[in-house]
Amino acid sequence: MTETITLYGFPVSPHVRAARIAFHEAGVAIAFNEIGLDHLPSDAYGAINPFRKMPALTHGAVTLYETPALLAYASGLRTGAGLEPTAPADRARMWQFVGVAQHYLYPVGVMQLYFQNVLTGLFGMDRNDAVAAAAIAPTTLHLDVLEGALGDGFLAGGALSLADLYCGAMVDYIGRTSDGRRLVAARPRLAAWLESLRGRASFTSTFAAMLAGSDQP
Ligand SMILES: N[C@@H](CCC(=O)N[C@@H](CS)C(=O)NCC(=O)O)C(=O)O
Numbered sequence: 001m002t003e004t005i006t007l008y009g010f011p012v013s014p015h016v017r018a019a020r021i022a023f024h025e026a027g028v029a030i031a032f033n034e035i036g037l038d039h040l041p042s043d044a045y046g047a048i049n050p051f052r053k054m055p056a057l058t059h060g061a062v063t064l065y066e067t068p069a070l071l072a073y074a075s076g077l078r079t080g081a082g083l084e085p086t087a088p089a090d091r092a093r094m095w096q097f098v099g100v101a102q103h104y105l106y107p108v109g110v111m112q113l114y115f116q117n118v119l120t121g122l123f124g125m126d127r128n129d130a131v132a133a134a135a136i137a138p139t140t141l142h143l144d145v146l147e148g149a150l151g152d153g154f155l156a157g158g159a160l161s162l163a164d165l166y167c168g169a170m171v172d173y174i175g176r177t178s179d180g181r182r183l184v185a186a187r188p189r190l191a192a193w194l195e196s197l198r199g200r201a202s203f204t205s206t207f208a209a210m211l212a213g214s215d216q217p
Contacts, residue, residue, distance in 0.1 A: 003060035005030040007070070008048065010037065011208035012119075014110055016055040018101070018169040019070040022162060024202035026078035068098050071162045083165070085157025094156035097163035100145070105170035109139045109180065117177040122214050136179050143183050143190055146171070150189035168197040176215040
């Protein structure tokens with residue numbers, strides 16, 4: 001297919017960033033169509049994603065939404081080895097951690113811990129201390145699980161996969177809060193994994209410019 005792959009989203013969104021990271025790692029060029037939350041209710045966007053979440057993607061006749069689908073598309077378009085393990089148990093473990101990113105790391109570590117501690121300040125909103133404090137215990141468990149899974153340095157199949165990229169996009173934000181940084185530093189495998197991911201061009205090139213300098217001390 002020669003048509004342009006267009007990815008729609010707001011660069012701060014970790015789901016959007018994870019999709020951009022996956023296409024970068026796949027070596028597949030995309031056009032990034034930056035949209036704000038105000039674009040989601042439009043008819044034009046509803047025709048691409050009826051659930052009105054970001055990211056979404058168009059590629060000729062192909063329209064996709066839901067981040068795991070976009071990650072799988074990036075991996076499938078990669079020339080050479082994909083970003084997915086081949087052994088059944090390893091592939092299953094990769095999808096398991098894609099689910100962990102979606103259902104645990106994002107709603108708690110990002111939308112509670114990071115949102116309250118960092119994004120409220122950036123967007124001029126009131127910080128809810130109780131929500132931020134309540135996120136610490138579940139985030140501790142989530143990071144313990146990742147630490148336990150990182151025995152060989154990767155979450156699945158002993159090599160970089162979609163699981164590392166998606167969970168990495170979430171843990172990167174978690175580690176930009178004071179509490180998150182402390183929790184990551186106390187887990188050596190997790191700390192090394194995050195440092196390595198943060199050093200990749202896919203991560204550095206997709207870090208939203210508006211977040212520069214907003215990390216908690
Ligand atoms: N299940 C969706 C979740 C995506 C999602 O929650 N995106 C957020 C941005 S990080 C969003 O669109 N929020 C806007 C809203 O909820 O109105 C996916 O996998 O893509």
